[in-house]
Amino acid sequence: MREPRFTVREAKAEDVHAMLGLWAATPGIGLGVGDDEEDLKRFIARNPRTCLVAWKGGILAGAVVGGFDGRRGYLYHLAVRKDYQSQGIGKALVAEVLDRFREIGARRVHLLVFTTNQQAVAFYTRLGWRLRQDVLVASWDCEPGKDCGC
Numbered sequence: 001m002r003e004p005r006f007t008v009r010e011a012k013a014e015d016v017h018a019m020l021g022l023w024a025a026t027p028g029i030g031l032g033v034g035d036d037e038e039d040l041k042r043f044i045a046r047n048p049r050t051c052l053v054a055w056k057g058g059i060l061a062g063a064v065v066g067g068f069d070g071r072r073g074y075l076y077h078l079a080v081r082k083d084y085q086s087q088g089i090g091k092a093l094v095a096e097v098l099d100r101f102r103e104i105g106a107r108r109v110h111l112l113v114f115t116t117n118q119q120a121v122a123f124y125t126r127l128g129w130r131l132r133q134d135v136l137v138a139s140w141d142c143e144p145g146k147d148c149g150c
């Protein structure tokens with residue numbers, strides 16, 4: 001019998017170590033605040049339907065995490081292991097997570113891509129995502145005691 005190409009399923013707490021390892025090894029993924037085991041487990045617990053992993057023969061081939069805030073969905077850290085790229089795994093993860101966002105009521109999904117990440121820009125453009133030229137991203141670090149200046 002032929003081995004299945006790959007299996008996509010919801011991420012579980014026991015996957016987080018492998019997920020962080022995959023992201024750390026994948027150029028184009030910017031790890032930052034919240035990318036540790038404890039915070040990732042918490043994120044998965046809050047968003048169990050939209051955090052997905054793709055396994056192939058006992059190896060974590062890909063992962064993506066999505067969060068829904070009640071209005072928009074946000075997609076983070078889509079990555080496919082280098083030696084498993086161009087096999088449709090990234091597309092399958094995005095298709096599955098978008099179906100799930102739709103089911104839970106998200107009408108639009110956003111993601112952030114480094115402007116230098118031409119591979120990801122080409123991938124998402126190929127899949128039909130609309131690149132926005134009309135928005136800037138602004139960020140605030142919620143450090144304890146930090147003056148908000150207001």
Ligand SMILES: CC(C)(COP(=O)(O)OP(=O)(O)OC[C@H]1O[C@@H](n2cnc3c(N)ncnc32)[C@H](O)[C@@H]1OP(=O)(O)O)[C@@H](O)C(=O)NCCC(=O)NCCS
Nearest residue numbers: 028078079080085086087088089090091119120122123126
């Ligand atoms: C971007 C990434 C997730 C794509 O995953 P993948 O499994 O290799 O992509 P797929 O095999 O599913 O490709 C899906 C489609 O996109 C196209 N595509 C994939 N990479 C592409 C590229 N670099 N340029 C142009 N098209 C590309 C494929 O040709 C395919 O088109 P098709 O459906 O017409 O055949 C993967 O390359 C990756 O992990 N990159 C590093 C991490 C990263 O940058 N993530 C994005 C962070 S925002």
